[in-house]
Structure formats: C-alpha cells, structure tokens
Amino acid sequence: MYRETEIIKDAPQFGEPGFGDLVINVGPQHPATHGVLHLIITLNGETIKDIKPNLGYIHRSIEKMCESLTYRQFIYVTSRMDYLSAHINNHACALVVEKGLQVEVPERAQVIRVLFDELTRIASHELWWGAMAMDLGAFTPFFHSFRERETINVIMEETCGARLTMNYYVPGGVMWDLHPDFQKRVKEFLALYKKKIHEYDELVTGNIIFQNRMKGIGYISAEDVISYGCTGPVARGSGVHSDVRKVSPYSIYNKLDFDEVLETGGDSFARYVVRIKEMHQSIKIIEQLIDNIPEGDFQAKTKAVLKLPKGEYYQSVETARGELGVYIVSEGGTTPYRIKFRSPGFSNLSALNHMIKGGKIGDLIAAMGTLDLVIPDIDR
Amino acid sequence: MTNEELKVKLTELLPSVTFEEGGEWLNVVVEPAEWLAFAKQLKSDEALQFDFLFCLTCVDWKTHLTMVYHLRSTKLQHAVVVKAKLDRTKPEIETVSDTWRTAEFHEREVYEMFGVHFLHHPDLRLLILPAGWEGKNPMRKDFEDPVNMIKL
Numbered sequence: 001m002y003r004e005t006e007i008i009k010d011a012p013q014f015g016e017p018g019f020g021d022l023v024i025n026v027g028p029q030h031p032a033t034h035g036v037l038h039l040i041i042t043l044n045g046e047t048i049k050d051i052k053p054n055l056g057y058i059h060r061s062i063e064k065m066c067e068s069l070t071y072r073q074f075i076y077v078t079s080r081m082d083y084l085s086a087h088i089n090n091h092a093c094a095l096v097v098e099k100g101l102q103v104e105v106p107e108r109a110q111v112i113r114v115l116f117d118e119l120t121r122i123a124s125h126e127l128w129w130g131a132m133a134m135d136l137g138a139f140t141p142f143f144h145s146f147r148e149r150e151t152i153n154v155i156m157e158e159t160c161g162a163r164l165t166m167n168y169y170v171p172g173g174v175m176w177d178l179h180p181d182f183q184k185r186v187k188e189f190l191a192l193y194k195k196k197i198h199e200y201d202e203l204v205t206g207n208i209i210f211q212n213r214m215k216g217i218g219y220i221s222a223e224d225v226i227s228y229g230c231t232g233p234v235a236r237g238s239g240v241h242s243d244v245r246k247v248s249p250y251s252i253y254n255k256l257d258f259d260e261v262l263e264t265g266g267d268s269f270a271r272y273v274v275r276i277k278e279m280h281q282s283i284k285i286i287e288q289l290i291d292n293i294p295e296g297d298f299q300a301k302t303k304a305v306l307k308l309p310k311g312e313y314y315q316s317v318e319t320a321r322g323e324l325g326v327y328i329v330s331e332g333g334t335t336p337y338r339i340k341f342r343s344p345g346f347s348n349l350s351a352l353n354h355m356i357k358g359g360k361i362g363d364l365i366a367a368m369g370t371l372d373l374v375i376p377d378i379d380r
Numbered sequence: 381m382t383n384e385e386l387k388v389k390l391t392e393l394l395p396s397v398t399f400e401e402g403g404e405w406l407n408v409v410v411e412p413a414e415w416l417a418f419a420k421q422l423k424s425d426e427a428l429q430f431d432f433l434f435c436l437t438c439v440d441w442k443t444h445l446t447m448v449y450h451l452r453s454t455k456l457q458h459a460v461v462v463k464a465k466l467d468r469t470k471p472e473i474e475t476v477s478d479t480w481r482t483a484e485f486h487e488r489e490v491y492e493m494f495g496v497h498f499l500h501h502p503d504l505r506l507l508i509l510p511a512g513w514e515g516k517n518p519m520r521k522d523f524e525d526p527v528n529m530i531k532l
Binding site for chain 2: 056059063224226227231312314316323327329338340342346347351379
C-alpha cells in the first residue's frame with residue numbers, strides 16, 4: 001500500500017545521476033492541496049525536477065456505481081464529484097438524459113437552471129479566490145469572499161434545501177418551483193456584490209507582492225493547453241477559445257449577452273484575472289434573467305421509469321473548472337451500460353508537471369492554486 | 381467539415397476504416413494496429429486538425445473491449461469519435477500520449493480500470509487505485525468485490 005518506499009529503495013548512490021535529489025511528499029494532508037491530493041516532488045536544491053501526482057485517496061468509483069443506478073438516481077451521485085459546481089454537474093446529467101429521451105424542457109426551468117449555474121460559478125470562484133490568497137499568506141481575503149459566498153448559499157438553501165449538494169435538477173426540469181423570495185434575495189445579493197467586488201481588486205489584484213508572486217509563474221502555452229486537454233479558466237488564461245457556453249451552447253446560453261473572457265499571459269496571473277472577470281460576466285447573465293423568469297411549468301412531464309434508447313450520448317457543460325463531459329452508452333435499459341465523466345480537474349492536473357518543472361518549490365503553490373483543483377472531481 | 385465530408389476524407393486517409401451509426405458525431409472504427417499512424421494523420425492533416433482529445437475511455441462489451449476516443453478540432457470546430465476493438469483476454473493498443481499529451485493520464489486510468497496495455501506508454505503505472513490492484517480491473521463487467529460493492 002505504501003508506494004513511496006519504492007522510491008527510497010531506488011535512491012541513487014554517490015556518483016550516480018540524480019544523487020543529491022530530494023524527494024518530498026506534499027500531501028495527502030496538506031492545506032495547499034485543498035483535499036487529499038498527494039504530490040511526489042523531486043527537488044534539486046529549490047528547483048523542481050519532477051512532480052508525480054498520486055491520486056485516489058477519495059476515489060469512490062462513481063462511474064461503476066452509476067452502472068447500477070437508474071437515470072433518475074445517478075444525478076445525485078454527481079453532486080459529490082465537483083462539489084463546488086454541484087448544480088452544473090447535475091445540469092450535464094439532466095441534459096444528457098433529456099437528449100436521449102428528446103424531452104423539451106420548459107423555458108422557466110431552463111432560466112432557473114442558468115440562474116443557479118451562474119450563482120454556483122460565482123460561489124465557486126469566490127471560494128477559489130479566498131483560498132488562493134490564503135495559500136499565498138493573505139488571510140483576510142478568505143473572510144471577504146466567504147461573506148459574499150454565504151449570501152449565495154442562503155439563496156440556494158431556501159430553494160433547494162441544501163447548501164452544498166443541492167440535487168435540484170431532474171431530467172425534464174427542476175425538482176420544485178423557486179422559493180417566493182428568490183428574486184428579492186438575488187437582487188439584494190447583486191446590489192451588495194456589485195459594491196463589494198471592487199474590493200477584491202483593491203485588496204489583492206493590485207497588490208504588488210501578489211503580482212510579483214503570480215506573474216510568469218506556471219506558464220503554459222496555447223498549444224500545450226490543447227494538447228494536455230486543459231479547459232476552463234486554465235485554457236482561457238492562455239488565450240484558447242474554450243468556453244463550452246460559447247463553443248457549443250447548451251440550454252439558453254446562445255440567447256444571452258455575455259463575453260468569453262480571454263487572457264493571453266498563460267501564467268498564474270492570467271488565470272487569476274480570467275476568474276475575476278468571469279465573476280463579472282456571471283453577474284451580467286444573472287441581471288439579464290432575474291427580472292425575466294417566464295411563467296409556466298418548472299418541469300416537463302416525463303415517465304416514471306426512464307429508458308434511454310440504445311445508443312451513445314455525450315453532453316458537455318462549462319463548470320467553474322472547465323469542460324465536464326458525460327458520456328453514456330445505453331443498451332436500452334433503465335440503467336446506463338457504461339458512463340464516463342470527463343472531469344476538468346483530471347486533465348488540468350495532468351499539465352501541472354509541465355507547468356512547474358524547472359521552477360522553484362515556493363512557486364508550486366502559486367501555480368497549483370490557479371488550477372483550482374477539487375480533488376473529488378479528479379478522483380471521482 | 382460535416383459528417384459526410386469527414387467520412388469521405390477519412391476513407392481517403394485509411395481505406396480500411398468502417399463507420400458506425402449512433403451518437404451525434406461520426407463514429408469511425410479502426411484496427412488497433414493501424415491506430416497510431418491514423419492518429420498522427422488526424423492531428424497533422426490540414427483539413428482535419430483534430431488537436432483536442434477531450435475524452436478517452438473504454439467500454440467492456442463482455443466479448444471484447446472497445447477503446448473510445450473523442451476528438452475535436454479547436455480551429456475547425458468539428459468532432460469525430462474513433463473506436464478500436466480489442467481482444468478481451470490480451471488487450472493491447474499503441475499509446476497516443478505523444479500525439480495528445482492528455483492521453484498519458486487517461487490511458488493510465490484505462491490501464492488500471494480495464495487492464496488495457498498501452499504499448500510504448502512513458503509511465504504505465506496505477507494512477508487512482510492503490511498498489512496491489514494490478515490484474516484486477518474494477519470497471520470490467522465481471523469484477524466482483526464482495527466487501528466493497530453493494531448490489532442494489
């Protein structure tokens with residue numbers, strides 16, 4: 001079970017290449033990895049020679065589990081993958097089932113879903129921003145970000161009944177109608193948030209110490225981003241047009257007015273700026289929709305037992321971390337024959353070694369923080 | 381390119397390919413032995429430019445295994461699904477981790493979950509499962525684990 005002993009056993013002797021290299025373990029219990037991720041780092045002095053991620057500490061084999069769950073049940077498991085984008089994970093699953101059943105989702109449900117998706121995106125980026133600053137030694141931003149994030153969580157709790165694993169989306173729509181106070185609360189939140197969001201730039205973005213630690217760190221070129229399969233803010237930080245909401249729009253995103261944020265720096269600071277700007281874009285989307293929630297059904301009529309016709313279905317959505325793909329192979333039964341979740345964190349993590357190799361150990365945290373890793377999303 | 385145009389183009393590149401119906405994208409079936417050369421062409425051909433491998437997985441069909449590669453071009457915005465049938469008792473296929481770097485991690489996952497051996501892979505070790513799981517492939521349909529698996 002203890003794989004690291006092999007490395008110690010094979011340590012080079014005096015005179016052999018690699019002698020003097022230091023192998024250190026970051027994690028699986030390390031505050032900077034934000035979960036149970038284990039990195040085996042080979043150092044020469046302060047320079048990183050190699051990083052080998054060791055995964056699986058929170059592997060639950062969700063894909064195997066889903067093979068014995070029905071199309072109504074498996075959605076709830078996916079909230080436990082990327083728990084900061086629970087709504088968006090559910091959205092991907094609901095969409096792929098609707099695609100297979102060819103269900104027309106009522107417009108009200110689509111608007112509600114997009115509203116919750118964008119609130120989720122803000123909440124996720126908030127948490128990332130606070131944790132990122134905390135990794136770099138600034139503790140105050142964490143409280144600022146959680147102050148606003150809490151407001152979103154209250155909105156979620158009112159309508160969905162949960163704060164983290166909401167399980168609000170079902171095939172055909174959403175589980176129940178919005179809470180009567182929803183619009184009022186969201187407007188209150190927007191008013192508060194628009195006053196506060198400038199504080200983020202004043203507190204952190206413009207800080208010269210912060211900028212010096214972020215600029216030029218963890219560089220990855222546009223070609224490498226595509227080759228490593230990175231998506232989300234990691235790809236857009238290198239100028240790769242990759243927002244699923246724009247590339248292959250789902251739900252009502254093609255009717256909305258918002259911009260895909262692109263930066264060309266390719267370093268940690270560029271990825272940071274992308275996420276900050278994305279929060280502004282999410283506000284823009286919410287503002288367009290909050291007064292225009294159409295009346296009508298919140299759920300389409302579907303059969304009690306769902307059976308996807310024999311075939312293959314794929315649907316991708318843009319979570320806060322990047323492109324989440326759900327691939328279902330159906331044999332016509334009530335459960336999927338095979339299901340694969342293409343999680344954004346898994347591919348983004350695979351680029352970490354390439355990004356930071358040759359850099360300094362102190363910069364590892366600045367580079368890894370901007371990947372925004374959520375470990376259950378990687379391990380599944 | 382549309383699916384029809386892709387069909388013509390891919391047949392030109394490799395006459396032995398066959399096409400399968402199903403799904404929203406074109407499904408191409410290749411022989412495992414021809415996969416590596418075909419993959420390089422898919423990426424480098426000017427008219428195709430499939431530079432983004434966005435999903436790599438395997439399906440256990442009980443009689444054989446099928447590797448499934450989802451490819452997209454970030455420049456031309458078309459997509460294709462490539463499949464390769466593997467023998468279930470001795471599954472082997474060339475790695476494409478040189479062509480698309482993301483394949484390195486995804487192939488390691490398929491290696492441990494399905495037991496597919498990727499030839500010439502730079503670092504074919506267990507990724508998610510702990511040491512000692514070699515040879516037992518949890519995602520195969522005949523995998524049994526009376527302790528950890530709860531049957532509904």
